[in-house]
Amino acid sequence: MPESPKAGAPERNSSRGRYRYRFRECHVTTVPDSLALPAFEAVCVTGEERNCGATSSTLHTLDELTRWIAGHCAQSGHELYEQTVCALVRAEPGAWQ
Structure with a gap:
Protein backbone atom coordinates (compact mmCIF):
# COMPACT_ATOMS: atom_id res chain seq x y z
CA MET A 1 0.00 0.00 0.00
CA PRO A 2 1.52 3.41 -0.95
CA GLU A 3 2.42 5.85 1.79
CA SER A 4 0.17 8.82 2.32
CA PRO A 5 1.69 12.20 1.39
CA LYS A 6 1.51 13.15 5.06
CA ALA A 7 3.46 10.12 6.23
CA GLY A 8 6.30 11.12 8.51
CA ALA A 9 4.99 14.68 8.89
CA PRO A 10 4.42 15.81 12.44
CA GLU A 11 0.82 15.85 13.50
CA ARG A 12 -0.62 19.32 14.00
CA ASN A 13 -2.85 20.19 16.87
CA SER A 14 -5.82 21.93 15.26
CA SER A 15 -6.39 24.08 18.36
CA ARG A 16 -2.96 25.70 18.07
CA GLY A 17 -2.36 28.72 15.89
CA ARG A 18 -5.90 30.02 15.97
CA TYR A 19 -6.24 33.57 17.10
CA ARG A 20 -9.28 35.74 17.49
CA TYR A 21 -9.13 39.45 16.96
CA ARG A 22 -11.92 41.82 17.70
CA PHE A 23 -10.96 44.80 15.59
CA ARG A 24 -13.79 46.99 16.80
CA GLU A 25 -12.31 46.92 20.28
CA CYS A 26 -8.77 47.84 19.24
CA HIS A 27 -8.21 51.59 19.51
CA VAL A 28 -5.17 53.09 17.81
CA THR A 29 -4.32 56.65 16.95
CA THR A 30 -1.92 57.35 14.11
CA VAL A 31 0.41 60.30 14.54
CA PRO A 32 2.66 61.65 11.75
CA ASP A 33 6.35 61.06 12.40
CA SER A 34 7.75 64.56 12.86
CA LEU A 35 11.27 63.47 11.81
CA ALA A 36 10.22 62.03 8.43
CA LEU A 37 9.51 64.15 5.37
CA PRO A 38 6.35 63.35 3.43
CA ALA A 39 6.85 62.14 -0.14
CA PHE A 40 4.77 63.27 -3.11
CA GLU A 41 4.86 61.80 -6.62
CA ALA A 42 2.77 62.25 -9.75
CA VAL A 43 2.36 60.19 -12.91
CA CYS A 44 0.79 61.57 -16.07
CA VAL A 45 -2.07 59.24 -17.00
CA THR A 46 -3.29 61.26 -19.98
CA GLY A 47 -3.68 59.28 -23.16
CA GLU A 48 -6.24 57.35 -25.15
CA GLU A 49 -4.46 54.13 -26.09
CA ARG A 50 -1.84 54.26 -23.35
CA ASN A 51 -0.82 56.58 -20.53
CA CYS A 52 1.88 59.18 -21.13
CA GLY A 53 3.75 57.75 -18.13
CA ALA A 54 5.85 60.83 -17.35
CA THR A 55 6.74 60.63 -13.66
CA SER A 56 7.89 63.30 -11.27
CA SER A 57 10.75 62.52 -8.97
CA THR A 58 9.99 62.11 -5.27
CA LEU A 59 9.23 65.59 -3.99
CA HIS A 60 8.79 66.73 -0.41
CA THR A 61 6.25 69.54 -0.70
CA LEU A 62 2.91 69.81 -2.42
CA ASP A 63 4.06 73.08 -4.02
CA ALA A 95 -7.33 51.00 24.97
CA TRP A 96 -6.47 47.46 23.84
CA GLN A 97 -9.05 44.92 24.82
Whole structure:
Protein backbone atom coordinates (compact mmCIF):
# COMPACT_ATOMS: atom_id res chain seq x y z
CA MET A 1 0.00 0.00 0.00
CA PRO A 2 1.52 3.41 -0.95
CA GLU A 3 2.42 5.85 1.79
CA SER A 4 0.17 8.82 2.32
CA PRO A 5 1.69 12.20 1.39
CA LYS A 6 1.51 13.15 5.06
CA ALA A 7 3.46 10.12 6.23
CA GLY A 8 6.30 11.12 8.51
CA ALA A 9 4.99 14.68 8.89
CA PRO A 10 4.42 15.81 12.44
CA GLU A 11 0.82 15.85 13.50
CA ARG A 12 -0.62 19.32 14.00
CA ASN A 13 -2.85 20.19 16.87
CA SER A 14 -5.82 21.93 15.26
CA SER A 15 -6.39 24.08 18.36
CA ARG A 16 -2.96 25.70 18.07
CA GLY A 17 -2.36 28.72 15.89
CA ARG A 18 -5.90 30.02 15.97
CA TYR A 19 -6.24 33.57 17.10
CA ARG A 20 -9.28 35.74 17.49
CA TYR A 21 -9.13 39.45 16.96
CA ARG A 22 -11.92 41.82 17.70
CA PHE A 23 -10.96 44.80 15.59
CA ARG A 24 -13.79 46.99 16.80
CA GLU A 25 -12.31 46.92 20.28
CA CYS A 26 -8.77 47.84 19.24
CA HIS A 27 -8.21 51.59 19.51
CA VAL A 28 -5.17 53.09 17.81
CA THR A 29 -4.32 56.65 16.95
CA THR A 30 -1.92 57.35 14.11
CA VAL A 31 0.41 60.30 14.54
CA PRO A 32 2.66 61.65 11.75
CA ASP A 33 6.35 61.06 12.40
CA SER A 34 7.75 64.56 12.86
CA LEU A 35 11.27 63.47 11.81
CA ALA A 36 10.22 62.03 8.43
CA LEU A 37 9.51 64.15 5.37
CA PRO A 38 6.35 63.35 3.43
CA ALA A 39 6.85 62.14 -0.14
CA PHE A 40 4.77 63.27 -3.11
CA GLU A 41 4.86 61.80 -6.62
CA ALA A 42 2.77 62.25 -9.75
CA VAL A 43 2.36 60.19 -12.91
CA CYS A 44 0.79 61.57 -16.07
CA VAL A 45 -2.07 59.24 -17.00
CA THR A 46 -3.29 61.26 -19.98
CA GLY A 47 -3.68 59.28 -23.16
CA GLU A 48 -6.24 57.35 -25.15
CA GLU A 49 -4.46 54.13 -26.09
CA ARG A 50 -1.84 54.26 -23.35
CA ASN A 51 -0.82 56.58 -20.53
CA CYS A 52 1.88 59.18 -21.13
CA GLY A 53 3.75 57.75 -18.13
CA ALA A 54 5.85 60.83 -17.35
CA THR A 55 6.74 60.63 -13.66
CA SER A 56 7.89 63.30 -11.27
CA SER A 57 10.75 62.52 -8.97
CA THR A 58 9.99 62.11 -5.27
CA LEU A 59 9.23 65.59 -3.99
CA HIS A 60 8.79 66.73 -0.41
CA THR A 61 6.25 69.54 -0.70
CA LEU A 62 2.91 69.81 -2.42
CA ASP A 63 4.06 73.08 -4.02
CA GLU A 64 7.00 71.29 -5.72
CA LEU A 65 4.62 68.66 -7.05
CA THR A 66 2.18 71.27 -8.32
CA ARG A 67 5.06 73.04 -10.12
CA TRP A 68 6.12 69.77 -11.79
CA ILE A 69 2.54 69.07 -12.93
CA ALA A 70 2.19 72.65 -14.24
CA GLY A 71 5.47 72.34 -16.17
CA HIS A 72 4.52 68.99 -17.73
CA CYS A 73 1.06 70.32 -18.58
CA ALA A 74 2.57 73.42 -20.24
CA GLN A 75 4.94 71.26 -22.37
CA SER A 76 2.51 68.49 -23.30
CA GLY A 77 -1.01 69.83 -22.79
CA HIS A 78 -1.75 66.76 -20.64
CA GLU A 79 -4.31 67.33 -17.90
CA LEU A 80 -4.77 64.06 -15.96
CA TYR A 81 -2.34 62.95 -13.24
CA GLU A 82 -2.28 60.30 -10.55
CA GLN A 83 -0.90 61.67 -7.30
CA THR A 84 0.66 59.56 -4.57
CA VAL A 85 1.28 60.86 -1.05
CA CYS A 86 3.37 58.85 1.39
CA ALA A 87 4.02 59.72 5.01
CA LEU A 88 5.34 57.75 7.94
CA VAL A 89 2.92 57.51 10.83
CA ARG A 90 3.34 56.03 14.25
CA ALA A 91 0.61 53.87 15.76
CA GLU A 92 -0.04 54.84 19.37
CA PRO A 93 -2.09 52.22 21.16
CA GLY A 94 -5.12 53.38 23.05
CA ALA A 95 -7.33 51.00 24.97
CA TRP A 96 -6.47 47.46 23.84
CA GLN A 97 -9.05 44.92 24.82
